[in-house]
Amino acid sequence: MGLMAGVGVDVISISRVKRAAERCGERFLRRVFTEREIERCLKSGDAYAQLAGRFAAKEAVFKALGHVDRGRLRWRDIEIEDGGPGGVEVVMSEALRRLFDERGARGVLLSLSHDRTSDVAVAVAVLVR
Numbered sequence: 025m026g027l028m029a030g031v032g033v034d035v036i037s038i039s040r041v042k043r044a045a046e047r048c049g050e051r052f053l054r055r056v057f058t059e060r061e062i063e064r065c066l067k068s069g070d071a072y073a074q075l076a077g078r079f080a081a082k083e084a085v086f087k088a089l090g091h092v093d094r095g096r097l098r099w100r101d102i103e104i105e106d107g108g109p110g111g112v113e114v115v116m117s118e119a120l121r122r123l124f125d126e127r128g129a130r131g132v133l134l135s136l137s138h139d140r141t142s143d144v145a146v147a148v149a150v151l152v153r
Contacts, residue, residue, distance in 0.1 A: 029129040030151040032087025034080040038143050041076040056099040073138040076145035078104040081136045084149035
């Protein structure tokens, strides 16, 4: 697909995301996730693992972009959608597209996984030129 423009990885505890969702409820969910992400995850039989995987994926994309002024990009500017070669793909907002353009990236390869037994979700994002 091309040369690498950046890489990011994130690991998060599924129970940490569950506690945040239970403690802060809708406020947490709507600050971090898009409506489609919330709907899709809550309909799954493994909602907190799904949410944690998407949280880790968003953080991995932030890291792959390098130092980003968080005022330029919000959690909801990165949407993780089912599909794509690795099972998930990034749906880009206009703000995210601008940052990709600035870094000479044309796309992102994304992989995420979760394991309830070890209570972790992990994601890797690779920006490609």
